[in-house]
Amino acid sequence: MLHRKRAGRHLVAALATAALLAGGSVTAHSQPAPEAAPEAPGVDDCDGKDPAPAAAGDTLRVSTYNIHFGIPVDADDAVPGTDDLDGTAAAIRAQNADVIGLQEVHHKDAWHGDQPTVLAENLKDLYPYATYRTNSENNTGGHTGEAGNMLLSKFPIEQEKHIPLPEGEHVRRGLHGVQVDVGGTKVWVYTTHYSAGYDEPGLAQREGEARATIEALGSAKEPVVMTGDFNARPYDRLIPWFADAGWVDAWTALHRGDAGCTFPADTPIARIDYAYASPSLDIAAAAVPQQPDSDHRALVVDLKLPGKAVGKSAGVVAGAEGQSGNGNLTTFADGTAKLRVCDTKADGYAVRATGYDPATNAEFITRTDPQMADSCYSTTGSVAGPDSVALRVCLIKSGEPPRDCRTEQLS
Template structure:
């Protein structure tokens, strides 16, 4: 009887330990979806959602998303992806486009406590920084300009935002910059890049790494990092998704 009790209590403690551990596990994805248009030039939001659902991320930074544009047949793309993935959404419009809006978005299993966005520089088109606060962390979603000067200014603005925040801060998105560029060098002064340096663009035959996920250096400890990889998805968009697994402190 005593042995059974000890076995039972051990099982309870192990289950409790695993439950607490899993609560702190976080899988982050960044995915430039090109508005659901694949390399075959077909628009298919279900295909985009299937890529996301296959890897069960807790949070996804999504770039190049239309909102009720003529191009998307007046469909609210992020809302449809939210329904198809069963995740909460937040949309950050960057510009007026084709009768609607065009910008970045967020999908998350946990409902954000607070969301906002702010303009970032972009001389070819306006850019935007998406900000979402959760219980244990803050998430920043970006799609930076194609111009290096604008990119560096954007990194400065992200660092200014970081200085205001007390929780762990992740930043993820399409930076349009290579790993050894001045832009990523500036990012690394305040953030630890967690994502793989494997190429992410173009999706069918990747030759450039321009999509990243990073964690602020105040929070980063090597024991928190679990895994990172670029998803082998050559068709659903012109970018491949990037995934990072971490354990929150």
């Protein structure tokens, strides 16, 4: 049975095995389809992929899913009573994630009721731990009440954090996170829902939300996963900012030849839902299941935990506005290093990443990604004792000197 306790604008609802925490001050209206761009893939390039059975042991499965307040893709969201939370719950079960971030979950809504409570009750056998945070108070038509983000977990939630994002001309949104213990490894999982709109106010607010997210989470050397509906396409200018801050795009790491579209669910033309991992995590799998229970498709990723303490890390982007690729270097407490490099643009250049000692310029690890291969390249090595380590990323082409080189010292 659910018990409620009001404390100001915050709602705390406790199940015997689940806790729902409500609060915050942001919105989650369903967004219109992103404007098609010349680079937008065709529907044939956006076929979904069902996730493989979840791996055991040191692998964590995380998914992100905008549930469109439980309304299937073929239903009219302007008509009350069209939501189907049983279908939403079935879609969530099929993803079989260890931790899942949900967006557009409505609470105290005249049309949709108390969705966090209903979902937590429906899914408590699989996800005994749950938390919800309000993003907004809606007063549009029948959509009155609150809407926000929800995190469901198979693991006990050890800590919870809600970070308000900047308030703009539209609404104020938030970044909601939980820390879970996965076999002795502490992992933070966040979810968010950025503002929609390709007019100047919408773009400015979304980019402000992205900057605030990166500033709040930093380079995230410890295991962190950041998920959500970003309302941005891969070639939008804010996307390279995450790679430059050291984050790894889970889908791009494995599927650069596949668009991975998530919106709209029935005829997808755009990838606007993302999962970013801190560099200590390896991307083992990523899938976009074909599910009709929302206007979005989910993104499901499997992440291999590092199993050792992280030392320092840095990320650097390549090319104009960072659109050509990126490199990421992480060192560990045992003296090893992991280097990842991604070429993300068919511009005739490959991307080379190098770890080196800035005092002597001696290189100790290097890797090249030759021209938009199917997945990013990575390699491991040893740090030969330099007190300071730096990462250099350049564009290269046979017969030409390296160009557009960028460097950053690991911290």
